[in-house]
Amino acid sequence: MSNVLIDRDAERATAGGLTSTLVLALGTFAVGTDAFIVAGFLPSMARTLHVSVGAAGQSVTVFAVAYAVLAPVLATATARLPRRALLVGALLVLGVANLASALAPDLPLLIASRVLAAAGAAVYTPGAGAVSAALVRPEKRARALAVVVGGLTVATAIGVPLGDLAGHWFGWRTALGLVAALSLVAAVGVCWIMPSLPGGPRVPLRARLALLRRPAVASVLPLTVLGMGASYTVYAYSVPALRGVGVPDGSMVLMLFLYGAGAVAGNLVAGYATDRWGPVRVLSGGYLAMAVSLAALGLVAATGVRSATAAGALVLLWGASTWTQTPPQQHRLIAAAPQEAPLAVSLNASSIYVGIGAGTALGGATLGTGPTVMYALAAGTAALAWVLLYWTTWGTSDESRP
Template identity: 70%
Template sequence: MSDVSIKAGRTAPPEAGAPPQGGLSSTLILALGTFAVGTDAFVVAGFLPSMAEDLHVSAATAGQSVTVFAASYALLSPVLATVLARLPRRSLLVGALFVLGLANLLSALAPTMAVLIVSRVLAAAGAAAYTPNAGAVSASLVRPELRARALAVVIGGLTVATALGVPLGSAASHWLGWRAALGTVAGLCLLVAVVLRLVMPQLPGNVRVPLRTRLAVLRRPAVLAVLPLTILGMGASYTAYAYSVPALEAVAIPEKAVLWMLFLYGLGAVVGNLGAGYGTDRWGSARVLTAGYLAMVLSLGVLAWLAWTETSAQPLVGLLVLLWGASSWCQTPPQQHRLIAVAPQEAPLVVSLNSSSIYLGIGLGTVIGGATLGAGAAAVYGLGAAIAAVALLFLLLTQRTAAPAHQG
């Protein structure tokens, strides 16, 4: 049965199973939406110092806006997926982007830290409603042989935002101020919402799956052996990354060069993500993750040593930041691969839970980094390296439990 609503005066509906018209153009707009969502999630870390100064709070306190967004996204994602299941997809996606845009506008105008926190919770709700559904909708809008490419395009928007969010935030804060930077994100969200409303065909909602059913998969030992690793790995990275501007200045990177270091992190994130996908197919998830956590321990550990000894070595720092970015974002492809292998019948659900775990890890890392920031950047980097070592140990101890049943 066609997903397209037929109105009087239009041509006959497409054949059964055929995708709606305009699928490719809608997919590109959906990708722009995931870019806006991802930028909103990661941009704040790029201007924490100026935000903290403007709101008369410490950098650690301002960093809790990242924690609140991440934790709210993680908790709201399964709830909103249940509550909004029956809503038509176009209405859901457009509404989510409007909520995100208005929330960013409120963030840009926030006079106090309390108002900023409320606006970040609202932004997380919009992001949690948009991102999981954008990928699913993109696959339904194109022919079967184009679905993988459609998914890659939509998720590509998020990957680019992951790579560029913090450096864009730092640059926008330097040139425009942090309030104008968030206002720009708000404008992008609202613009994409309008365009999506104009070009995307109408699609029906889904069958509502009770929240208890969605979370039942968490009772499986194999799933529980995989998901905590995502939290640990992202927590290790974000212990320092959420405070990357002051942390980089502590390893003798001048303010004018911080932006370029953040771009190196973003480049590493893209290379790490793409390389991990290839490496997982060729060598397996466990080997890719092991290499990633070893690289994270090495990069953060050496950065901790440089900060502690107050050594100036900018080329080395650039290489370490590149490695740090690659090790941080090489986790997602192998982790998703592992989850799908242990729960193939619930693949969309466990991938969604992995996304929630990513944001829980970001929130955890931001809290730990904020609590440690007063002790100096060496402590922040060192704690990140220690958590990465714990992640590696957890991986080694749970490999047998996380193996697919057919592997014994």
């Protein structure tokens, strides 16, 4: 009888797959707000904790590295758990961790709480992505993935600017407390609406990581690292970087909103475009757009020619190109390993945060050299991602070439 009930739940979920993924997107919105909100109030956090901006920025790096390491480990440990219970539990951990971050009296305790938050995020995001791919027909898979990733991108559009305002008006601790509350609300939503879906078979971590030896997988993941690393070399330090192109503090929230609006649009367009034209063409355009937008911002910083309209347009393109890459990358991985989709998605999620951590570390190391160098390094990394895409797909088929 229980198997019959599970089958009926799965049938109902599949019938309304894209609608069901909106619930999952609420959780990724909470995860995204948590992961990205720090960029908006990093200077004030540094002042409160009596550390440099670069040192405070390492809380982002630690979150990213912990996420990257924990995602495959926790995917193995939690493989057999029912999906709804797993996702709700991950959001509860995220909420508790953000409350601890809000109350942290110093940088070491803040970093410890960020590791706990990374554990919750590392379970939730790939789990939500894999469930969304299973809820829809194959021809709608990229769109379903785009909806779930859309929670992350909406967080950059709405959550991060609102967090910046909350941090400005009430302090960064209150902003993190609001993220904790958002995580709990998302947990209630997932528990209430999501169908009961079973877990999968338990596969040893060594067997899971063997997936990395497949050429089709090994050629995809470095692109995710490079693409996210390019963007986060600047984005983690977006406040000083945008000041370097003439953006006043009073317009910083608007610029963060423009980045996020571009991220939302880029992600959604990428989902539909990937289903229609294939992932490689979408990735090619995204990496080129990212390289151009970051190089142009670097040129503005170097020449001192200021234009608020031009800066806003470039930030919009930067955000769109950053988040154009995730749906096609996930689509490529699931196509390469359809029987191991949850693991493939978790490896991509790890790669996202490896890129975020590496980019944040690179940006922090070059923060003292000025924004021109940061933008130049970011643009060069995006261009390298395009070259690697071109090299790894050239000659495979006409549909696969950039």
